[in-house]
Amino acid sequence: MAARPGPAPRGRAARGSARAALIAAAHTTVRRQGYAATSVDDICAAAGVTKGAFFHHFASKEALAVAAAEAWTERARPMFEMLPHTKLKDPLDRLLGHIDFRFSMLHGPVDGFICFIGTMVQDAYATSEPIRLACEASIAAYCDALAPDIEAAIDAYGAPPGVTAPDLARHVQSVLQGGFVLAKTTNDPAIARESVAHLRRYILMLFGRGETA
Protein backbone atom coordinates (compact mmCIF):
# COMPACT_ATOMS: atom_id res chain seq x y z
CA MET A 1 0.00 0.00 0.00
CA ALA A 2 2.80 2.40 0.87
CA ALA A 3 4.50 1.84 -2.47
CA ARG A 4 3.58 4.65 -4.81
CA PRO A 5 4.99 3.70 -8.21
CA GLY A 6 5.28 6.15 -11.07
CA PRO A 7 2.64 7.33 -13.49
CA ALA A 8 0.69 4.09 -13.97
CA PRO A 9 -0.14 2.21 -10.78
CA ARG A 10 -0.31 -1.45 -11.56
CA GLY A 11 -2.83 -2.44 -8.91
CA ARG A 12 -5.94 -0.92 -10.44
CA ALA A 13 -7.01 0.93 -13.53
CA ALA A 14 -5.83 4.47 -14.02
CA ARG A 15 -8.09 7.22 -12.86
CA GLY A 16 -10.23 8.62 -15.66
CA SER A 17 -10.40 5.37 -17.61
CA ALA A 18 -13.64 4.07 -16.17
CA ARG A 19 -15.93 5.50 -18.81
CA ALA A 20 -13.98 4.03 -21.70
CA ALA A 21 -13.59 0.74 -19.84
CA LEU A 22 -17.35 0.54 -19.30
CA ILE A 23 -18.09 1.16 -22.96
CA ALA A 24 -15.54 -1.45 -24.03
CA ALA A 25 -16.99 -3.90 -21.51
CA ALA A 26 -20.48 -3.20 -22.81
CA HIS A 27 -19.32 -4.03 -26.33
CA THR A 28 -17.85 -7.40 -25.40
CA THR A 29 -20.50 -8.40 -22.87
CA VAL A 30 -23.55 -7.39 -24.89
CA ARG A 31 -22.10 -9.04 -27.99
CA ARG A 32 -21.85 -12.28 -26.05
CA GLN A 33 -25.08 -12.21 -24.04
CA GLY A 34 -27.38 -9.67 -25.63
CA TYR A 35 -28.56 -6.44 -24.03
CA ALA A 36 -31.32 -7.62 -21.73
CA ALA A 37 -29.32 -10.58 -20.46
CA THR A 38 -26.41 -8.34 -19.54
CA SER A 39 -26.70 -6.81 -16.09
CA VAL A 40 -25.06 -3.60 -14.98
CA ASP A 41 -23.06 -5.70 -12.53
CA ASP A 42 -21.80 -7.85 -15.41
CA ILE A 43 -20.54 -4.79 -17.24
CA CYS A 44 -18.95 -3.35 -14.11
CA ALA A 45 -17.18 -6.62 -13.36
CA ALA A 46 -15.87 -6.86 -16.92
CA ALA A 47 -14.67 -3.27 -16.77
CA GLY A 48 -13.10 -3.70 -13.34
CA VAL A 49 -15.14 -0.85 -11.87
CA THR A 50 -17.81 -0.56 -9.25
CA LYS A 51 -21.44 0.25 -9.68
CA GLY A 52 -20.88 3.66 -8.19
CA ALA A 53 -18.52 4.52 -11.01
CA PHE A 54 -21.02 3.25 -13.53
CA PHE A 55 -23.79 5.55 -12.38
CA HIS A 56 -21.36 8.41 -12.02
CA HIS A 57 -20.68 8.27 -15.76
CA PHE A 58 -24.05 7.10 -17.05
CA ALA A 59 -27.52 8.03 -15.89
CA SER A 60 -28.86 4.56 -16.63
CA LYS A 61 -28.12 1.27 -18.33
CA GLU A 62 -29.96 2.67 -21.33
CA ALA A 63 -27.69 5.73 -21.42
CA LEU A 64 -24.64 3.48 -21.52
CA ALA A 65 -26.20 1.55 -24.39
CA VAL A 66 -26.67 4.73 -26.39
CA ALA A 67 -23.10 5.87 -25.68
CA ALA A 68 -21.78 2.43 -26.60
CA ALA A 69 -23.66 2.54 -29.90
CA GLU A 70 -22.07 5.87 -30.76
CA ALA A 71 -18.64 4.58 -29.75
CA TRP A 72 -19.17 1.55 -31.97
CA THR A 73 -19.76 3.80 -34.96
CA GLU A 74 -16.48 5.58 -34.27
CA ARG A 75 -14.74 2.26 -33.84
CA ALA A 76 -15.86 1.17 -37.31
CA ARG A 77 -14.72 4.34 -39.02
CA PRO A 78 -11.11 3.22 -39.71
CA MET A 79 -12.60 0.41 -41.79
CA PHE A 80 -13.44 3.03 -44.41
CA GLU A 81 -10.48 5.32 -44.07
CA MET A 82 -7.34 3.43 -43.16
CA LEU A 83 -7.53 0.09 -44.93
CA PRO A 84 -5.37 -0.42 -48.04
CA HIS A 85 -8.26 -1.22 -50.38
CA THR A 86 -9.73 2.23 -49.80
CA LYS A 87 -6.85 3.65 -51.88
CA LEU A 88 -7.70 1.70 -55.03
CA LYS A 89 -8.58 3.77 -58.09
CA ASP A 90 -11.55 1.74 -59.33
CA PRO A 91 -14.68 2.25 -57.16
CA LEU A 92 -15.84 -1.30 -57.82
CA ASP A 93 -12.47 -2.58 -56.64
CA ARG A 94 -12.88 -0.53 -53.48
CA LEU A 95 -16.34 -2.00 -52.93
CA LEU A 96 -15.09 -5.54 -53.53
CA GLY A 97 -12.12 -4.81 -51.28
CA HIS A 98 -14.53 -3.91 -48.53
CA ILE A 99 -16.54 -7.07 -49.06
CA ASP A 100 -13.37 -9.14 -49.01
CA PHE A 101 -12.29 -7.42 -45.82
CA ARG A 102 -15.59 -8.19 -44.14
CA PHE A 103 -15.25 -11.77 -45.39
CA SER A 104 -11.78 -12.06 -43.90
CA MET A 105 -13.13 -11.01 -40.48
CA LEU A 106 -15.49 -14.00 -40.40
CA HIS A 107 -13.11 -16.41 -38.71
CA GLY A 108 -12.59 -17.67 -35.19
CA PRO A 109 -15.09 -17.46 -32.35
CA VAL A 110 -18.45 -15.94 -33.21
CA ASP A 111 -18.19 -13.38 -30.42
CA GLY A 112 -15.15 -11.94 -32.13
CA PHE A 113 -16.79 -10.63 -35.30
CA ILE A 114 -20.51 -10.17 -34.70
CA CYS A 115 -21.99 -6.69 -34.67
CA PHE A 116 -22.66 -4.98 -31.37
CA ILE A 117 -25.37 -2.85 -32.95
CA GLY A 118 -27.24 -5.74 -34.55
CA THR A 119 -27.08 -7.75 -31.36
CA MET A 120 -28.31 -4.94 -29.17
CA VAL A 121 -31.08 -3.64 -31.38
CA GLN A 122 -32.59 -7.12 -31.54
CA ASP A 123 -33.82 -7.14 -27.96
CA ALA A 124 -34.00 -3.43 -27.29
CA TYR A 125 -35.79 -2.04 -30.33
CA ALA A 126 -39.22 -2.58 -28.84
CA THR A 127 -38.41 -1.58 -25.27
CA SER A 128 -36.16 1.43 -25.75
CA GLU A 129 -36.67 3.99 -28.48
CA PRO A 130 -33.41 5.85 -27.62
CA ILE A 131 -31.41 2.66 -28.12
CA ARG A 132 -33.25 1.87 -31.34
CA LEU A 133 -32.53 5.35 -32.68
CA ALA A 134 -28.85 5.12 -31.73
CA CYS A 135 -28.58 1.80 -33.55
CA GLU A 136 -30.41 3.18 -36.56
CA ALA A 137 -27.94 6.06 -36.69
CA SER A 138 -25.00 3.67 -36.50
CA ILE A 139 -26.30 1.51 -39.33
CA ALA A 140 -27.08 4.59 -41.38
CA ALA A 141 -23.54 5.85 -40.85
CA TYR A 142 -22.16 2.56 -42.14
CA CYS A 143 -24.37 2.68 -45.22
CA ASP A 144 -23.51 6.32 -45.85
CA ALA A 145 -19.82 5.43 -45.74
CA LEU A 146 -20.31 2.58 -48.18
CA ALA A 147 -22.65 4.32 -50.62
CA PRO A 148 -20.20 6.72 -52.40
CA ASP A 149 -18.10 3.88 -53.81
CA ILE A 150 -21.25 2.08 -54.93
CA GLU A 151 -22.55 5.26 -56.52
CA ALA A 152 -19.27 5.70 -58.39
CA ALA A 153 -19.36 2.06 -59.50
CA ILE A 154 -22.88 2.52 -60.86
CA ASP A 155 -21.72 5.61 -62.71
CA ALA A 156 -18.73 3.76 -64.13
CA TYR A 157 -20.26 0.42 -65.00
CA GLY A 158 -24.00 0.96 -64.96
CA ALA A 159 -26.50 -1.22 -63.08
CA PRO A 160 -29.90 -2.77 -63.72
CA PRO A 161 -32.86 -0.43 -63.31
CA GLY A 162 -34.05 -0.18 -59.74
CA VAL A 163 -30.59 -0.65 -58.24
CA THR A 164 -29.44 2.42 -56.35
CA ALA A 165 -26.41 3.07 -54.18
CA PRO A 166 -28.17 3.50 -50.80
CA ASP A 167 -30.30 0.49 -51.61
CA LEU A 168 -27.34 -1.77 -52.32
CA ALA A 169 -25.42 -0.45 -49.32
CA ARG A 170 -28.31 -1.47 -47.09
CA HIS A 171 -28.39 -4.88 -48.74
CA VAL A 172 -24.70 -5.40 -47.93
CA GLN A 173 -25.46 -4.57 -44.31
CA SER A 174 -28.46 -6.87 -44.38
CA VAL A 175 -26.47 -9.85 -45.66
CA LEU A 176 -23.80 -9.25 -43.00
CA GLN A 177 -26.37 -9.05 -40.20
CA GLY A 178 -28.10 -12.16 -41.49
CA GLY A 179 -24.78 -13.97 -41.62
CA PHE A 180 -24.14 -13.04 -38.00
CA VAL A 181 -27.49 -14.44 -36.92
CA LEU A 182 -26.86 -17.74 -38.71
CA ALA A 183 -23.30 -17.91 -37.40
CA LYS A 184 -24.67 -17.58 -33.88
CA THR A 185 -27.24 -20.25 -34.61
CA THR A 186 -24.71 -22.79 -35.86
CA ASN A 187 -21.89 -21.48 -33.67
CA ASP A 188 -19.76 -21.49 -36.82
CA PRO A 189 -18.72 -18.58 -39.05
CA ALA A 190 -18.59 -20.74 -42.20
CA ILE A 191 -22.27 -20.10 -42.91
CA ALA A 192 -21.67 -16.35 -42.80
CA ARG A 193 -18.72 -16.64 -45.17
CA GLU A 194 -20.89 -18.56 -47.63
CA SER A 195 -23.46 -15.81 -47.55
CA VAL A 196 -20.91 -13.05 -48.09
CA ALA A 197 -19.51 -15.07 -51.00
CA HIS A 198 -22.98 -15.05 -52.54
CA LEU A 199 -23.15 -11.30 -51.97
CA ARG A 200 -19.81 -10.85 -53.73
CA ARG A 201 -21.00 -12.87 -56.70
CA TYR A 202 -24.20 -10.81 -56.85
CA ILE A 203 -22.24 -7.57 -56.97
CA LEU A 204 -19.95 -8.92 -59.70
CA MET A 205 -22.97 -9.93 -61.75
CA LEU A 206 -24.72 -6.62 -61.15
CA PHE A 207 -21.82 -4.71 -62.63
CA GLY A 208 -21.32 -7.09 -65.51
CA ARG A 209 -18.17 -8.77 -64.29
CA GLY A 210 -19.85 -11.99 -63.30
CA GLU A 211 -20.60 -15.24 -65.00
CA THR A 212 -24.09 -16.68 -65.35
CA ALA A 213 -25.14 -20.25 -65.90
Next chain:
Amino acid sequence: MAARPGPAPRGRAARGSARAALIAAAHTTVRRQGYAATSVDDICAAAGVTKGAFFHHFASKEALAVAAAEAWTERARPMFEMLPHTKLKDPLDRLLGHIDFRFSMLHGPVDGFICFIGTMVQDAYATSEPIRLACEASIAAYCDALAPDIEAAIDAYGAPPGVTAPDLARHVQSVLQGGFVLAKTTNDPAIARESVAHLRRYILMLFGRGETA
Protein backbone atom coordinates in the same frame (compact mmCIF):
# COMPACT_ATOMS: atom_id res chain seq x y z
CA MET B 1 -54.07 -33.94 -31.02
CA ALA B 2 -57.76 -34.41 -31.86
CA ALA B 3 -60.41 -32.40 -30.04
CA ARG B 4 -62.09 -34.06 -27.17
CA PRO B 5 -65.69 -35.17 -27.82
CA GLY B 6 -68.24 -32.96 -26.18
CA PRO B 7 -68.39 -29.19 -25.70
CA ALA B 8 -65.67 -27.25 -23.93
CA PRO B 9 -66.58 -25.07 -20.93
CA ARG B 10 -67.59 -21.64 -22.13
CA GLY B 11 -66.57 -19.38 -19.22
CA ARG B 12 -62.78 -19.45 -19.46
CA ALA B 13 -60.09 -21.07 -21.55
CA ALA B 14 -60.72 -24.73 -22.13
CA ARG B 15 -59.01 -27.08 -19.78
CA GLY B 16 -56.03 -28.65 -21.48
CA SER B 17 -55.28 -25.63 -23.62
CA ALA B 18 -52.65 -24.08 -21.36
CA ARG B 19 -49.67 -25.69 -23.02
CA ALA B 20 -50.58 -24.49 -26.49
CA ALA B 21 -51.51 -21.07 -25.13
CA LEU B 22 -48.11 -20.76 -23.43
CA ILE B 23 -46.25 -21.67 -26.60
CA ALA B 24 -48.28 -19.19 -28.64
CA ALA B 25 -47.69 -16.52 -25.99
CA ALA B 26 -43.97 -17.28 -26.05
CA HIS B 27 -43.93 -16.77 -29.81
CA THR B 28 -45.58 -13.35 -29.69
CA THR B 29 -43.86 -12.10 -26.54
CA VAL B 30 -40.34 -13.24 -27.39
CA ARG B 31 -40.70 -11.87 -30.91
CA ARG B 32 -41.52 -8.49 -29.45
CA GLN B 33 -39.10 -8.34 -26.52
CA GLY B 34 -36.43 -10.97 -27.04
CA TYR B 35 -35.88 -14.03 -24.88
CA ALA B 36 -33.98 -12.62 -21.92
CA ALA B 37 -36.24 -9.60 -21.61
CA THR B 38 -39.32 -11.80 -21.52
CA SER B 39 -40.18 -13.06 -18.05
CA VAL B 40 -42.13 -16.17 -17.23
CA ASP B 41 -44.77 -13.91 -15.74
CA ASP B 42 -45.03 -12.01 -19.03
CA ILE B 43 -45.67 -15.22 -20.91
CA CYS B 44 -48.18 -16.43 -18.34
CA ALA B 45 -50.06 -13.13 -18.47
CA ALA B 46 -50.14 -13.19 -22.27
CA ALA B 47 -51.39 -16.77 -22.22
CA GLY B 48 -53.99 -16.04 -19.56
CA VAL B 49 -52.55 -18.72 -17.33
CA THR B 50 -50.91 -18.79 -13.93
CA LYS B 51 -47.33 -19.65 -13.07
CA GLY B 52 -48.40 -22.95 -11.59
CA ALA B 53 -49.74 -24.02 -14.95
CA PHE B 54 -46.53 -22.93 -16.61
CA PHE B 55 -44.31 -25.12 -14.45
CA HIS B 56 -46.79 -27.94 -14.65
CA HIS B 57 -46.22 -28.14 -18.40
CA PHE B 58 -42.59 -27.01 -18.64
CA ALA B 59 -39.69 -27.81 -16.34
CA SER B 60 -38.14 -24.41 -16.91
CA LYS B 61 -38.24 -21.28 -19.02
CA GLU B 62 -35.55 -22.90 -21.15
CA ALA B 63 -37.71 -25.98 -21.71
CA LEU B 64 -40.55 -23.79 -22.97
CA ALA B 65 -38.11 -22.07 -25.32
CA VAL B 66 -37.07 -25.41 -26.80
CA ALA B 67 -40.68 -26.53 -27.18
CA ALA B 68 -41.60 -23.19 -28.74
CA ALA B 69 -38.76 -23.55 -31.25
CA GLU B 70 -40.04 -26.96 -32.29
CA ALA B 71 -43.59 -25.63 -32.54
CA TRP B 72 -42.33 -22.77 -34.71
CA THR B 73 -40.87 -25.25 -37.16
CA GLU B 74 -44.22 -27.00 -37.40
CA ARG B 75 -45.97 -23.69 -37.83
CA ALA B 76 -43.77 -22.88 -40.83
CA ARG B 77 -44.35 -26.22 -42.54
CA PRO B 78 -47.54 -25.21 -44.43
CA MET B 79 -45.42 -22.55 -46.17
CA PHE B 80 -43.82 -25.38 -48.15
CA GLU B 81 -46.78 -27.66 -48.57
CA MET B 82 -50.00 -25.75 -48.88
CA LEU B 83 -49.21 -22.57 -50.77
CA PRO B 84 -50.25 -22.34 -54.45
CA HIS B 85 -46.75 -21.70 -55.80
CA THR B 86 -45.58 -25.09 -54.50
CA LYS B 87 -47.67 -26.70 -57.23
CA LEU B 88 -45.84 -25.03 -60.12
CA LYS B 89 -44.06 -27.33 -62.56
CA ASP B 90 -40.82 -25.38 -62.94
CA PRO B 91 -38.55 -25.65 -59.86
CA LEU B 92 -37.19 -22.14 -60.40
CA ASP B 93 -40.74 -20.81 -60.46
CA ARG B 94 -41.40 -22.61 -57.18
CA LEU B 95 -38.29 -21.03 -55.68
CA LEU B 96 -39.22 -17.58 -56.94
CA GLY B 97 -42.76 -18.16 -55.72
CA HIS B 98 -41.38 -18.80 -52.27
CA ILE B 99 -39.25 -15.65 -52.39
CA ASP B 100 -42.25 -13.64 -53.52
CA PHE B 101 -44.32 -15.10 -50.73
CA ARG B 102 -41.72 -14.13 -48.15
CA PHE B 103 -41.60 -10.68 -49.75
CA SER B 104 -45.34 -10.32 -49.48
CA MET B 105 -45.17 -11.05 -45.75
CA LEU B 106 -42.93 -8.04 -45.16
CA HIS B 107 -45.69 -5.55 -44.53
CA GLY B 108 -47.26 -3.99 -41.49
CA PRO B 109 -45.82 -3.94 -37.97
CA VAL B 110 -42.37 -5.47 -37.59
CA ASP B 111 -43.55 -7.79 -34.82
CA GLY B 112 -45.89 -9.41 -37.29
CA PHE B 113 -43.35 -10.96 -39.65
CA ILE B 114 -40.02 -11.31 -37.85
CA CYS B 115 -38.69 -14.76 -37.06
CA PHE B 116 -39.15 -16.16 -33.57
CA ILE B 117 -36.10 -18.38 -34.03
CA GLY B 118 -33.78 -15.63 -35.19
CA THR B 119 -34.91 -13.36 -32.39
CA MET B 120 -34.50 -15.97 -29.68
CA VAL B 121 -31.17 -17.39 -30.79
CA GLN B 122 -29.67 -13.91 -30.71
CA ASP B 123 -29.63 -13.60 -26.96
CA ALA B 124 -29.72 -17.24 -25.96
CA TYR B 125 -27.06 -18.85 -28.14
CA ALA B 126 -24.27 -18.12 -25.68
CA THR B 127 -26.18 -18.86 -22.50
CA SER B 128 -28.22 -21.92 -23.41
CA GLU B 129 -26.90 -24.67 -25.63
CA PRO B 130 -30.28 -26.51 -25.71
CA ILE B 131 -31.98 -23.41 -27.08
CA ARG B 132 -29.20 -22.85 -29.61
CA LEU B 133 -29.51 -26.44 -30.82
CA ALA B 134 -33.29 -26.20 -31.10
CA CYS B 135 -32.92 -23.03 -33.17
CA GLU B 136 -30.24 -24.62 -35.32
CA ALA B 137 -32.58 -27.55 -35.99
CA SER B 138 -35.40 -25.19 -36.96
CA ILE B 139 -33.23 -23.24 -39.38
CA ALA B 140 -31.88 -26.48 -40.82
CA ALA B 141 -35.43 -27.74 -41.33
CA TYR B 142 -36.28 -24.59 -43.26
CA CYS B 143 -33.20 -24.92 -45.46
CA ASP B 144 -33.88 -28.62 -46.02
CA ALA B 145 -37.38 -27.77 -47.17
CA LEU B 146 -36.10 -25.13 -49.56
CA ALA B 147 -33.12 -27.06 -50.97
CA PRO B 148 -34.90 -29.61 -53.22
CA ASP B 149 -36.41 -26.94 -55.47
CA ILE B 150 -33.05 -25.19 -55.68
CA GLU B 151 -31.35 -28.49 -56.49
CA ALA B 152 -33.86 -29.12 -59.25
CA ALA B 153 -33.37 -25.59 -60.57
CA ILE B 154 -29.60 -26.10 -60.70
CA ASP B 155 -30.15 -29.37 -62.57
CA ALA B 156 -32.51 -27.71 -65.00
CA TYR B 157 -30.73 -24.42 -65.64
CA GLY B 158 -27.19 -24.89 -64.36
CA ALA B 159 -25.42 -22.53 -61.98
CA PRO B 160 -21.98 -20.98 -61.61
CA PRO B 161 -19.35 -23.26 -60.08
CA GLY B 162 -19.35 -23.21 -56.30
CA VAL B 163 -23.10 -22.62 -56.04
CA THR B 164 -24.84 -25.54 -54.36
CA ALA B 165 -28.42 -26.04 -53.23
CA PRO B 166 -27.83 -26.16 -49.43
CA ASP B 167 -25.52 -23.20 -49.78
CA LEU B 168 -28.05 -21.04 -51.59
CA ALA B 169 -30.85 -22.13 -49.25
CA ARG B 170 -28.81 -20.88 -46.31
CA HIS B 171 -28.16 -17.64 -48.14
CA VAL B 172 -31.90 -17.12 -48.59
CA GLN B 173 -32.36 -17.63 -44.88
CA SER B 174 -29.47 -15.28 -44.18
CA VAL B 175 -30.91 -12.46 -46.27
CA LEU B 176 -34.28 -12.88 -44.55
CA GLN B 177 -32.75 -12.79 -41.07
CA GLY B 178 -30.66 -9.78 -42.01
CA GLY B 179 -33.73 -8.05 -43.35
CA PHE B 180 -35.51 -8.67 -40.05
CA VAL B 181 -32.65 -7.12 -38.09
CA LEU B 182 -32.62 -4.01 -40.26
CA ALA B 183 -36.41 -3.79 -40.18
CA LYS B 184 -36.25 -3.80 -36.39
CA THR B 185 -33.55 -1.15 -36.48
CA THR B 186 -35.53 1.23 -38.66
CA ASN B 187 -38.91 0.06 -37.41
CA ASP B 188 -39.92 -0.21 -41.06
CA PRO B 189 -40.23 -3.31 -43.25
CA ALA B 190 -39.31 -1.43 -46.44
CA ILE B 191 -35.63 -2.07 -45.88
CA ALA B 192 -36.26 -5.80 -45.65
CA ARG B 193 -38.30 -5.77 -48.86
CA GLU B 194 -35.43 -4.04 -50.66
CA SER B 195 -33.06 -6.73 -49.54
CA VAL B 196 -35.35 -9.55 -50.62
CA ALA B 197 -35.72 -7.79 -53.98
CA HIS B 198 -31.92 -7.92 -54.33
CA LEU B 199 -32.00 -11.59 -53.41
CA ARG B 200 -34.61 -12.25 -56.09
CA ARG B 201 -32.52 -10.46 -58.70
CA TYR B 202 -29.47 -12.48 -57.64
CA ILE B 203 -31.32 -15.75 -58.10
CA LEU B 204 -32.61 -14.67 -61.51
CA MET B 205 -29.07 -13.80 -62.58
CA LEU B 206 -27.65 -17.01 -61.16
CA PHE B 207 -29.95 -19.07 -63.30
CA GLY B 208 -29.46 -17.00 -66.41
CA ARG B 209 -32.82 -15.25 -66.42
CA GLY B 210 -31.48 -11.96 -65.21
CA GLU B 211 -30.18 -8.84 -66.86
CA THR B 212 -26.74 -7.42 -66.16
CA ALA B 213 -25.50 -3.91 -66.64
Next chain:
DNA sequence: GACACCATACCAACTGGTCGGTATGTTGAT
Protein backbone atom coordinates in the same frame (compact mmCIF):
# COMPACT_ATOMS: atom_id res chain seq x y z
C1' DG C 1 5.67 26.90 -3.52
C1' DA C 2 2.58 25.77 -0.06
C1' DC C 3 -1.94 25.45 1.18
C1' DA C 4 -7.02 26.03 1.27
C1' DC C 5 -10.75 24.96 -1.60
C1' DC C 6 -13.48 22.36 -4.65
C1' DA C 7 -15.18 19.61 -8.62
C1' DT C 8 -14.58 15.24 -10.41
C1' DA C 9 -13.83 10.28 -10.11
C1' DC C 10 -14.68 6.55 -7.82
C1' DC C 11 -16.19 3.12 -4.10
C1' DA C 12 -18.92 -0.20 -0.68
C1' DA C 13 -23.23 -0.92 1.12
C1' DC C 14 -27.83 -0.77 0.57
C1' DT C 15 -33.03 -0.55 -1.32
C1' DG C 16 -37.36 -1.72 -3.41
C1' DG C 17 -38.78 -4.53 -6.74
C1' DT C 18 -38.58 -8.48 -10.06
C1' DC C 19 -36.66 -12.79 -11.40
C1' DG C 20 -37.06 -18.08 -12.11
C1' DG C 21 -38.61 -21.62 -9.56
C1' DT C 22 -41.19 -24.31 -5.63
C1' DA C 23 -44.61 -25.92 -2.27
C1' DT C 24 -49.05 -26.78 -1.70
C1' DG C 25 -53.88 -26.31 -2.39
C1' DT C 26 -58.18 -26.77 -5.52
C1' DT C 27 -60.90 -28.37 -9.43
C1' DG C 28 -62.84 -31.30 -12.88
C1' DA C 29 -62.99 -35.32 -15.80
C1' DT C 30 -63.00 -40.32 -15.82
Next chain:
DNA sequence: ATCAACATACCGACCAGTTGGTATGGTGTC
Protein backbone atom coordinates in the same frame (compact mmCIF):
# COMPACT_ATOMS: atom_id res chain seq x y z
C1' DA D 1 -61.33 -42.27 -5.87
C1' DT D 2 -57.77 -40.85 -8.48
C1' DC D 3 -54.92 -38.14 -11.04
C1' DA D 4 -53.91 -34.61 -14.45
C1' DA D 5 -54.64 -29.83 -14.83
C1' DC D 6 -54.63 -26.02 -13.08
C1' DA D 7 -54.32 -21.89 -9.16
C1' DT D 8 -52.31 -19.38 -4.91
C1' DA D 9 -48.75 -18.11 -2.08
C1' DC D 10 -44.27 -17.83 -1.36
C1' DC D 11 -38.80 -18.08 -1.54
C1' DG D 12 -33.95 -16.84 -2.23
C1' DA D 13 -31.28 -14.65 -5.78
C1' DC D 14 -30.61 -11.06 -8.51
C1' DC D 15 -31.97 -6.74 -10.78
C1' DA D 16 -31.33 -1.45 -11.78
C1' DG D 17 -30.57 2.28 -9.34
C1' DT D 18 -29.36 5.22 -4.74
C1' DT D 19 -26.86 6.62 -0.87
C1' DG D 20 -23.21 8.62 1.75
C1' DG D 21 -18.76 8.75 1.66
C1' DT D 22 -13.47 8.89 0.17
C1' DA D 23 -9.52 9.67 -2.95
C1' DT D 24 -7.49 12.57 -6.55
C1' DG D 25 -6.09 16.35 -9.24
C1' DG D 26 -6.63 21.09 -10.64
C1' DT D 27 -6.84 26.15 -9.31
C1' DG D 28 -6.71 30.51 -7.05
C1' DT D 29 -4.38 32.98 -3.29
C1' DC D 30 -0.72 34.55 -0.70
